[in-house]
Amino acid sequence: MIAELSIKNFAIIEAVSISFDKGLTVLTGETGAGKSIIIDAIHLLAGGRGSQEFVRHGEKRAEIEGLFLIESEKHPCIHVCHELGIELDDNMVVLRREIHASGKSVCRVNGKLVTISVLREVGRTLVDIHGQHEHQELMNADLHIDLLDQFGNETINKCVEAYNNVYDHYKSLEVRLNDLTTNEQQMAHRLDLIQFQLEEINNAKLQPKEEEELLAERNKISNYQKLFQALNNSYYSLHGEQKGLDWVGHAMSETEALKAIDPKLGTIYETISNAYYQLEEASYHIRDEIDQLEYDPERLDFIEGRLSEIKQLKKKYGSTVEEILEYAAKIEEELETIQNKDSHIHKLQQELESVESDLLLEAKALTEARTKAAVTLEEKIHEQLRDLYLEKANFKVNVTSHNKFQKNGVDAVEFYLTTNPGEPLKPLARVASGGELSRIMLAMKSIFSQHQGITSIIFDEVDTGVSGKVAQAIANKIYSVSVESQVLCISHLPQVAAMSDTHLFISKEIDKDRTKTRVNILSTEEKVNEIGRMISGIEVTELTKKHAKELLQLANRQKEIK
Known part of the structure; x- marks a missing residue:
């Protein structure tokens, strides 16, 4: 699982340090606050394509660093690091990526300088990112045979x-x-x-x-x-x-x-x-x-x-x-x-x-x-x-x-x-x-996440275009995936937010004519207010707070069933 994430001078983020726990972590906030920027940072950390445009205006470089904890001796990352000659200390992996304003990119795994391709090789065993329009693995027919083999496990592997x-x-x-x-x-x-x-x-x-x-x-x-x-x-x-x-x-x-x-x-x-x-x-x-x-x-x-x-x-x-x-x-x-x-x-x-x-x-x-x-x-x-x-x-x-x-x-x-x-x-x-694709992807991910051994699964607004009972079903399914793997999820659905084990609120503020992104862990009362805002869309009233509390109670009952 990803335990710590540090981001500095990345897009509108000046400096943010986030701790993550097991289970389901939901990130919410107003549009443009920087939720997807955090996911973009993790994507780059796992070997995604970078650009000097990610460097905060006026700064020399952007820095992203993540600490991942490997909890299984059979985790695929251990084998990959061994093959690449990267030493693991106490089953911890530290990925670091620096993107300079000149366009140069510097990558490290556990302090060792590596190429982007090596960073990507390690990162793919640690992070699985699914965006609203990014279901590459499930949509790519060439990879379906690998998914079936992973599902078949030891029988097919032999x-x-x-x-x-x-x-x-x-x-x-x-x-x-x-x-x-x-x-x-x-x-x-x-x-x-x-x-x-x-x-x-x-x-x-x-x-x-x-x-x-x-x-x-x-x-x-x-x-x-x-x-x-x-x-x-x-x-x-x-x-x-x-x-x-x-x-x-x-x-x-x-x-x-x-x-x-x-x-x-x-x-x-x-x-x-x-x-x-x-x-x-x-x-x-x-x-x-x-x-x-x-x-x-x-x-x-x-x-x-x-x-x-x-x-x-x-x-x-x-x-x-x-x-x-x-x-x-x-x-x-x-x-x-x-x-x-x-x-x-x-x-x-x-x-x-x-x-x-x-x-x-x-x-x-x-x-x-x-x-x-x-x-x-x-x-x-x-x-x-x-x-x-x-x-x-x-x-x-x-x-x-x-x-x-x-x-x-x-x-x-x-x-x-x-x-x-x-x-x-x-x-x-x-x-x-679009709406069906999100549900189909979740159905498949609920199955394949148990067989792939990925440390962290990230859903970036995959619940777009759904509402009502389908929204609650998606919330339940995302939570069920988090039982087997750590899940980070950006969502606009109050049903998903209510199912979270940890709720992070992303906001932005103006300080000395510069925009900054802030990340706060919400308390129970703050979570009620945020879910109320997600329900009403504008003003949080006592009625929306009541609905938010009812949604949280429903979520707790659903978790007990899981």
């Missing part, structure tokens, strides 16, 4: 996963077969290229870890003088008259003579004795290293040449010798495939036919799962439509299959509707009128 596993294999085989059966000239060029590359790598006779060993040897030869002097000094510090081993040997003899007098000195003797023999062994190793040291300028020249050759190969074929050898193995396999193209084509065709049979089975299972889910979805939508006094409307989820394998199966899904008995079903976007 079928999609099984289908995709086979589909990915099928597409890889298809690509390989296509590479072998098209463009003979390009394949001939490819054959010449990889033959040359393989010959160049093979002639180099590279060995694993060769570069590391050569670098170590070069370092040793290059530092011959330093090594010889250090080892020689170390050896003569230990060996010789009055040197290290002499003194340690003397200490060992003295303590050996004393241990018969004091047994506790036996431990000291053992320690010194062990040290003596270890130092003696080390001195022998030093002597052997000195004997093996050799300064060979010809060997150094060979190493430099070999390292240069490896460096050139690394520029072409990989960052390490191991990667070069892996590349050689890969193109050797490719070379064999091209040289024996006909047999590989036959083998791939047979494998592709076998995988295609498996893919058809998985596609059929997916279609059956979607068809079954479509029937259940139709029943659920009809229940919602009846609640909104669209009992004569007929909703249909049209699942059709085509012969082309695609990432999400072989199905096309589109929502169809008719609101008048006797009229044929038509695509959703071509049927509903």
Whole structure:
């Protein structure tokens, strides 16, 4: 849910900070007070298109910041942030957007600078905005298959996963077969290229870890003088008259003579004795290293040449010798495939036919799962439509299959509707009128909000064009959506305002010849007055206050039923 929203120098808003709670928050106020501006700010915060026109006149930039709380470990935002390399702290997400007067836009997620596309990717998992004329997701037939899959939940997801596993294999085989059966000239060029590359790598006779060993040897030869002097000094510090081993040997003899007098000195003797023999062994190793040291300028020249050759190969074929050898193995396999193209084509065709049979089975299972889910979805939508006094409307989820394998199966899904008995079903976007569209959208959102995992749903005047019992039905439906998800709603309907858990009143005032927007949380008495104003439209009388109180009592009874 969105917990905090801070807006500064945005349109007519100078500075506003708003706290939001769970449940249904309704925003009301006079036309032009800035209600929709607040929703516009949230839209921009979630990656919407910005413009310097949003910057308050005379200011350098507009700033919008929102704090979102993630309450479920399975929330889609967590996965998206993980994929994008964005760290989450205590399951909190802070989105920030700055729009400069110059037109530049700066976006941040949890303090990390991101592009607008990344901000949009995160924002779409947190906020779902529905305006009076903006039902893009529900009106876009291309997205209906995703909505059905979300509704089908685990049953369809398992079928999609099984289908995709086979589909990915099928597409890889298809690509390989296509590479072998098209463009003979390009394949001939490819054959010449990889033959040359393989010959160049093979002639180099590279060995694993060769570069590391050569670098170590070069370092040793290059530092011959330093090594010889250090080892020689170390050896003569230990060996010789009055040197290290002499003194340690003397200490060992003295303590050996004393241990018969004091047994506790036996431990000291053992320690010194062990040290003596270890130092003696080390001195022998030093002597052997000195004997093996050799300064060979010809060997150094060979190493430099070999390292240069490896460096050139690394520029072409990989960052390490191991990667070069892996590349050689890969193109050797490719070379064999091209040289024996006909047999590989036959083998791939047979494998592709076998995988295609498996893919058809998985596609059929997916279609059956979607068809079954479509029937259940139709029943659920009809229940919602009846609640909104669209009992004569007929909703249909049209699942059709085509012969082309695609990432999400072989199905096309589109929502169809008719609101008048006797009229044929038509695509959703071509049927509903303004008032009907609001109710249909609410019916669908009541279903899909339970499956999408969106943190906050925002309705911007979706109740326009309705009144009476339909208005109360819409109010009830918006509240029912808020039971599953936090809902922010701009409304001119007193019925919707009465159902709110939190009522924010948006007003504007003139201060020093500048317009400012204010946001106030209404108390119970203030809520009665505001609902009374919404009922009467002009003057709040005792009668309208009475009606407002009755509406609030009705709302409370409706909430208890929910």
